[in-house]
Amino acid sequence: MTLDFAPSARSTVGLEWEIMLADPASGDLVGRAPELLAALEAESADERHTVTGELLTNTIEVTSGVGDSVAQAVDDIAQAIAAVRSATDPAGIELLSAGSHPFAQWYDQEVTDKTRYHTLIERTQWWGRNMMIWGIHVHIGVEDQRKVFPIINALTGFLPHLQSIAASSPFWAGERTGYASNRALVFQQLPTAGLPWPLQDWAQFEGYLEDMVRTGVMADASEVRWDIRPAPRWGTIEVRACDGVSTLPELAAIASLVQVLVESFSRALDEGRTLPQMPAWYHRENKWRAARYGLDARVIVDAQGTQLPVREHLAQTIDHLAPVAVELGCAREFASLHTILDEGASHARQIAVADASGGDLGEVVRHLIREFRSGPESSIDES
Secondary structure, three states: OOOOOOOOOOOOEEEEEEEEEEOOOOOOEOOOHHHHHHHHHHHOOOOOOEEEEOOEOOEEEEEOOOEOOHHHHHHHHHHHHHHHHHHHHHHOOEEEOOOOOOOOOHHHOOEOOOHHHHHHHHHHHHHHHOOOOOEEEEEEEOOOHHHHHHHHHHHHHHHHHHHHHHOOEOEEOOEEOOOOEHHHHHHOOOOOEEOOOOOOOHHHHHHHHHHHHHOOOOOOHHHOEEOEEEEOOOOEEEEOOOEOOOOHHHHHHHHHHHHHHHHHHHHHHHOOOOOOOOOHHHHHHHHHHHHHHHHHOEEEOOOOOOEEEHHHHHHHHHHHHHHHHHHHOOHHHHHOHHHHHHHOOHHHHHHHHHHHOOOOHHHHHHHHHHHHHHOOOOOHHHO
């Protein structure tokens, strides 16, 4: 199987954000996307951003155009959210984002009426119907197909860092799971989801796709659902491991980290250096640790098995790569990663609200609604 990798400008940025629709009184999810999407999709036709549906009718996804910088892509997302609010506010619908809804039940949700979604549910059954998960996707342009898998393999070493700072699904169907990102472990139950296979070049990827199509696992490359995957249609590497973050500044910070990492690896390849790789079993363990402990995780950081607190290693990485962020024009967003390290990710804020309210998950939802509208400053102090 031959698969083209589209031309793409180096280190450009594209963002996708899955957003929940909720009833303002109860905080429960509402499946009202179909009544909003026709007008929203038409209104975004001439804009840089897009507004579309997702697997469940309780979700709207907003996407940016191709950004020359993180700021440009984030601005697209902000405009898309404003457009969505122009429809949801009059309709009495609130917006929020996290990796999971604190108390909603899967059996109350409706699947969007599209063939590909019905096919997915028919195949995956209980696990597919349980996909009450929301995430962000970050695309970074790569100008040379030969760089794609060396960069993916090196970037996989930073998946626990990305997963930890985005972790926002500590509750599931009304239960405190004990995990910072329960979404990470639920999502990997789908066929072709989870960690990327450690392929070395594009030819191996084409061979993988040929095997998967021939054996009926998937129809085409769009059904590869790895935590990091090539996006051949766009000429990008796409990071899909992160929970849906609760605020726009967090989205910007995570996007800047992905952009800076990809650019730094690309520069190393330009200089003829070999990018670092770790054994697959270390990546699997790191994913579990990040899902379980979030920013309190201790992760494996090299092929020799060195272990460090993820906060410490990420802080070192931020300081080391700060000059690259300056050159890419995302220094402000990149520096704000320190704020997440210092103040905690969404999973910690949600748990703090639950503890302060005697375990009231309705209050956690109200907290998430406030954060999505106003930012992380309106969190537990206003609960």
